[in-house]
Amino acid sequence: MQELTHLDQLEAEAIYIIREVAAECENPVMLYSIGKDSSVMLHLALKAFYPEKPPFPFMHIDTTWKFKEMIEFRDRKAKEFGIEMIVHSNEEGIRQGINPFDHGSAYTDIMKTQALKQGLDKYGFTVAFGGGRRDEEKSRAKERIFSFRNKNHAWDPKNQRPEMWKLFNTRINKGESIRVFPLSNWTEKDIWQYIRRENIDIVPLYSAAVRPIVNRDGHIIMVDDERMKLEPGEKIEMKKIRFRTLGCYPLTGGVESDAVTLDEIIEETLGAVSSERTSRVIDQEAAGSMERRKREGYF
Amino acid sequence: MKSLLKFITCGSVDDGKSTLIGHMLYDAKLLFADQERALELDSKLGSRGGKIDYSLLLDGLLAEREQGITIDVAYRYFTTSHRSFIVADTPGHEEYTRNMAVGASFADLAVILVDATKGVITQTKRHARICALMGIKHLVLAVNKMDLVDFDRKKFEAIKEEFFQTTAEFQIQSIQVIPVSATEGDNITTKSPNTPWYEGLALLPYLENVDVHTSNDSKAFMMPVQRVCRPDHTFRGFQGQIEAGKISVGDELTTLPSREKAKVKRILVTDQDRDTAYAGQPVTIQLDREVDVSRGNVLTTDNEIQEADSFASTILWMDDSVLTPGKHYWVKVGTKTLPGTVTAITHKIDINTGNTVPADRIVKNELAKCEFSLSDSIVFDSFEENKSIGGFILIDRVTNMTSACGVIDHALQSSNRFAALDTEITREVRAQQKGQTPLTVWFSGSQSDQSALAKEVEKRLVSSGYHTMLLENSQGESLRRVAEIAKVLNDAGLIALVSYDSSNASDLEAAREIIGKEYIEVNADDASRSSLEEAANAVVKRVVKDVIAQYPNSVSYDI
Numbered sequence: 133m134q135e136l137t138h139l140d141q142l143e144a145e146a147i148y149i150i151r152e153v154a155a156e157c158e159n160p161v162m163l164y165s166i167g168k169d170s171s172v173m174l175h176l177a178l179k180a181f182y183p184e185k186p187p188f189p190f191m192h193i194d195t196t197w198k199f200k201e202m203i204e205f206r207d208r209k210a211k212e213f214g215i216e217m218i219v220h221s222n223e224e225g226i227r228q229g230i231n232p233f234d235h236g237s238a239y240t241d242i243m244k245t246q247a248l249k250q251g252l253d254k255y256g257f258t259v260a261f262g263g264g265r266r267d268e269e270k271s272r273a274k275e276r277i278f279s280f281r282n283k284n285h286a287w288d289p290k291n292q293r294p295e296m297w298k299l300f301n302t303r304i305n306k307g308e309s310i311r312v313f314p315l316s317n318w319t320e321k322d323i324w325q326y327i328r329r330e331n332i333d334i335v336p337l338y339s340a341a342v343r344p345i346v347n348r349d350g351h352i353i354m355v356d357d358e359r360m361k362l363e364p365g366e367k368i369e370m371k372k373i374r375f376r377t378l379g380c381y382p383l384t385g386g387v388e389s390d391a392v393t394l395d396e397i398i399e400e401t402l403g404a405v406s407s408e409r410t411s412r413v414i415d416q417e418a419a420g421s422m423e424r425r426k427r428e429g430y431f
Numbered sequence: 432m433k434s435l436l437k438f439i440t441c442g443s444v445d446d447g448k449s450t451l452i453g454h455m456l457y458d459a460k461l462l463f464a465d466q467e468r469a470l471e472l473d474s475k476l477g478s479r480g481g482k483i484d485y486s487l488l489l490d491g492l493l494a495e496r497e498q499g500i501t502i503d504v505a506y507r508y509f510t511t512s513h514r515s516f517i518v519a520d521t522p523g524h525e526e527y528t529r530n531m532a533v534g535a536s537f538a539d540l541a542v543i544l545v546d547a548t549k550g551v552i553t554q555t556k557r558h559a560r561i562c563a564l565m566g567i568k569h570l571v572l573a574v575n576k577m578d579l580v581d582f583d584r585k586k587f588e589a590i591k592e593e594f595f596q597t598t599a600e601f602q603i604q605s606i607q608v609i610p611v612s613a614t615e616g617d618n619i620t621t622k623s624p625n626t627p628w629y630e631g632l633a634l635l636p637y638l639e640n641v642d643v644h645t646s647n648d649s650k651a652f653m654m655p656v657q658r659v660c661r662p663d664h665t666f667r668g669f670q671g672q673i674e675a676g677k678i679s680v681g682d683e684l685t686t687l688p689s690r691e692k693a694k695v696k697r698i699l700v701t702d703q704d705r706d707t708a709y710a711g712q713p714v715t716i717q718l719d720r721e722v723d724v725s726r727g728n729v730l731t732t733d734n735e736i737q738e739a740d741s742f743a744s745t746i747l748w749m750d751d752s753v754l755t756p757g758k759h760y761w762v763k764v765g766t767k768t769l770p771g772t773v774t775a776i777t778h779k780i781d782i783n784t785g786n787t788v789p790a791d792r793i794v795k796n797e798l799a800k801c802e803f804s805l806s807d808s809i810v811f812d813s814f815e816e817n818k819s820i821g822g823f824i825l826i827d828r829v830t831n832m833t834s835a836c837g838v839i840d841h842a843l844q845s846s847n848r849f850a851a852l853d854t855e856i857t858r859e860v861r862a863q864q865k866g867q868t869p870l871t872v873w874f875s876g877s878q879s880d881q882s883a884l885a886k887e888v889e890k891r892l893v894s895s896g897y898h899t900m901l902l903e904n905s906q907g908e909s910l911r912r913v914a915e916i917a918k919v920l921n922d923a924g925l926i927a928l929v930s931y932d933s934s935n936a937s938d939l940e941a942a943r944e945i946i947g948k949e950y951i952e953v954n955a956d957d958a959s960r961s962s963l964e965e966a967a968n969a970v971v972k973r974v975v976k977d978v979i980a981q982y983p984n985s986v987s988y989d990i
Contacts, residue, residue: 135434135644136434136709136711136712137433137434137435138433138434138435138515140711140712141435141711142435143701143713144672144711144712144713147672147701147713148657148672148713151657151658151670151671151713152657152766154658155657155658155726155766156768178702179701179702179713180670180701180713181660181670182699182701182702182715183660183662183666183668183699183702183715184660184661184662185662266506266508267507267508273505273506273507274503274504274505274506289503292503293832293833294529294530294532294533294749294833294836295533295536295833296532296533296536296565296822296824296833296836297536297537297565297566297818297819297822297836298819299763299764299822299823299824299836301763301824301826301831301833303761303826303831304831305831316506317506317508317517319508319510321510322515
């Protein structure tokens with residue numbers, strides 16, 4: 133008699149999903165955002181196929197505004213695990229000088245959403261794994277694990293395919309694609325507990341350290357390089373901070389914290405008074421903004 | 432470590448379903464502070480005059496907010512000191528039956544709501560039926576709005592009795608009936624002083640303690656193979672999730688359908704070596720000898736598990752299009768996907784009452800007993816015994832929509848399977864006698880008259896001394912049957928010409944699979960660009976080229 137713990141069950145579910153994709157789908161890719169969820173998803177992919185390497189490449193959509201430590205971490209991990217890591221950026225956006233300071237939500241669209249579509253189309257990927265979780269946002273809470281996208285990479289929440297038992301439907305017509313979310317049923321707590329249980333390496337930015345920051349509209353923004361444009365009256369301070377989510381540094385708010393070790397981070401997170409997306413500046417728009425972006429093709 | 436309970440809530444907005452879950456999370460302090468703020472903010476915009484509307488926590492999609500109803504499954508996650516929970520909140524209206532089924536297929540337990548002022552209604556019966564069909568074994572009936580009936584015990588007992596009668600026909604292991612008030616909070620997280628006569632636990636403590644762990648370990652070992660792991664020539668392992676029983680290094684198991692015996696040499700649970708692995712675990716199994724096993728096959732110690740290619744089943748139709756017998760679908764059972772046809776609709780089942788209703792077509796959200804057959808036999812078990820190889824989905828071959836889900840009731844005697852008797856007079860002997868290579872020419876098409884072209888081709892072949900037979904599909908005849916007849920004709924040494932009313936790539940693939948390599952495909956839609964004469968000549972040329980290649984001295988066709 134052996135009852136699996138909830139982490140065992142979540143792990144088994146994710147591995148089952150990842151293997152189904154590898155077995156049934158033509159040209160899958162695993163999106164890798166370097167964050168903690170991506171680290172968990174990569175770890176699961178390594179476990180799912182062991183002793184074989186994951187039979188698909190990984191892809192990072194690089195906006196060119198990620199924290200420096202993230203990029204170092206990405207390259208180090210790809211080498212360590214011997215996996216193929218594709219890095220794609222929207223070259224046209226770079227040429228036009230699109231940046232998070234001057235272009236607001238257009239920046240997210242051009243450097244993230246459009247770049248993702250380009251990357252998928254460029255390599256002809258028909259299926260892309262993403263680290264999205266249903267506990268992150270209300271519209272995501274209703275999304276299927278195998279989430280179908282039309283030729284324009286758009287999601288139609290009103291016409292989702294029924295998903296029964298573990299019988300995932302992976303069939304698509306030419307030009308269409310599927311996003312697969314193996315971590316759909318994981319919560320932020322589960323992610324942290326699993327990171328501890330499996331001893332998964334994460335980017336040091338999750339851990340508190342003294343870092344150069346400015347305080348902007350109530351958000352703690354780290355000054356990660358010389359491209360950071362200071363507004364009148366702003367001055368750089370040194371504060372002990374850490375990040376609960378990672379993304380583009382000018383758009384990612386840190387929190388003041390003394391949590392350095394994994395246990396301290398987990399203790400702080402599990403007792404958190406704020407669900408994690410509050411620290412993502414782009415989610416502070418009107419309620420339902422995530423659903424709108426997804427309809428337009430945002431991951 | 433904590434266990435995980437996956438449950439579903441069924442009921443309509445009017446029953447206060449979203450409010451119930453919202454209130455449970457709120458009372459149990461299971462919300463993050465900013466979600467709580469958002470909830471209070473959202474409520475101010477709502478119609479309840481600033482009082483917290485707990486349902487806003489769960490109704491996520493914009494369209495739903497506009498309509499004020501829950502149209503799709505929303506998943507919520509919470510943890511108490513005892514257990515982790517995933518709750519699928521599903522829509523209650525009949526038109527969203529399929530969405531409810533999605534939620535139910537994922538859950539171990541269902542919380543069904545009824546309004547105490549209305550009692551068990553048609554909808555309640557429908558919900559119980561869908562939950563049972565999808566394999567849920569544990570039910571909680573939450574009798575809500577008890578405050579509106581003054582916590583009347585008699586009313587409660589009457590509802591309870593009726594619910595037991597309603598569910599008597601289903602295979603349910605446990606039922607708990609709880610009097611609650613979702614808006615006021617009675618018996619949600621703590622026992623209410625308003626119901627001193629109720630002896631059971633409040634809803635949340637009940638969910639924390641209920642045992643839904645069906646002992647799969649005592650069953651025989653069974654694992655559908657997801658993929659074969661072959662990193663190099665020294666390693667070959669079978670990867671999948673153990674669906675029943677356990678397996679240890681040294682155990683002997685049987686491969687299905689090849690029915691070979693082999694011993695377990697090594698077990699990896701994910702990336703760790705283990706002596707024994709249990710139901711629910713993802714494993715890689717290495718055997719001590721070479722066996723013929725690929726994706727869709729099954730490893731087992733159960734000698735009872737059978738194979739068949741036609742089945743009686745219960746299905747829930749979920750597509751906007753109508754189910755008509757004879758149409759081809761992809762059928763996915765366990766890890767196996769193959770072409771299949773619904774051969775007959777036995778009858779419809781009234782989803783509310785369970786009564787049988789004669790029917791020749793099934794529309795969205797209807798339940799029916801159907802027979803279906805597959806292009807090949809598969810390893811299966813009844814849904815009651817083994818959910819993972821007893822449940823299936825039907826996928827539309829054009830739109831790729833998941834058109835239906837269903838459960839296998841039992842296998843059917845496949846009376847329409849036949850093959851030539853194996854004697855010394857082989858296919859080759861028969862072919863020699865006629866001086867031709869037997870083959871099948873498959874005329875497909877959807878816009879043109881492939882039948883006229885096939886007839887024209889046959890005329891020319893016969894007049895040149897070939898032995899042929901022309902088949903045409905009548906309405907609804909299964910593709911598999913037509914293909915099998917063609918194969919028998921080939922075995923008899925004949926050239927079979929088939930005119931079939933479809934140009935669907937997967938149909939053709941299925942036909943090719945049955946007939947084998949002596950197969951020529953003619954797309955009449957393409958051929959119709961030239962005249963019938965020219966098109967027929969072109970086809971005859973292809974046929975003759977094949978024949979001459981094998982029998983250089985046979986009759987040649989002079990164009």
